[in-house]
Amino acid sequence: MEVIGFLAEYGAWSWIVAGLILLALELVVPGGYLVWTGVAGILTGLITLVQQPPWPVQWLIFGILSLVSILAWIRISRNRQEESDRPLLNERTQQFVGQEAVLDQPLINGFGRLALGDTVWRVSGPDLPAGQRVRIVGADGNVLRVVTS
Structure with a gap:
């Protein structure tokens, strides 16, 4: 219930701050996933600044943006082939x-x-x-x- 009260009090800025915190956490816990959830949080905040949807819709927007951005990142990173100056290094x-x-x-x-x-x-x-x-x-x-x- 505290989260709902926090969201109601600070609105869009709470999403932007949460997104920035997730981006900062990516520096401590690398892996790439927190970057995209952080971006989703910031985008949710920007959407909420323009339009004021109820908090369940905000969570839905955040969840969908997180899933879409993570899946897109996984798809792009798996299809990417890294060029190497020593392709037979471990062979x-x-x-x-x-x-x-x-x-x-x-x-x-x-x-x-x-x-x-x-x-x-x-x-x-x-x-x-x-x-x-x-x-x-x-x-x-x-x-x-x-x-x-």
């Missing part, structure tokens, strides 16, 4: 495709080992002796696929 196996290296261990029954950088990788391919020069052509999970180069 180590894909970074090695096309490189050539020398087998540390022979490939027996299709599997062996190969040192690349600071890691020893499991490799698959045709049976080959140790010391054979190979080219990495792909990956299956953490197993590099190789062929003779």
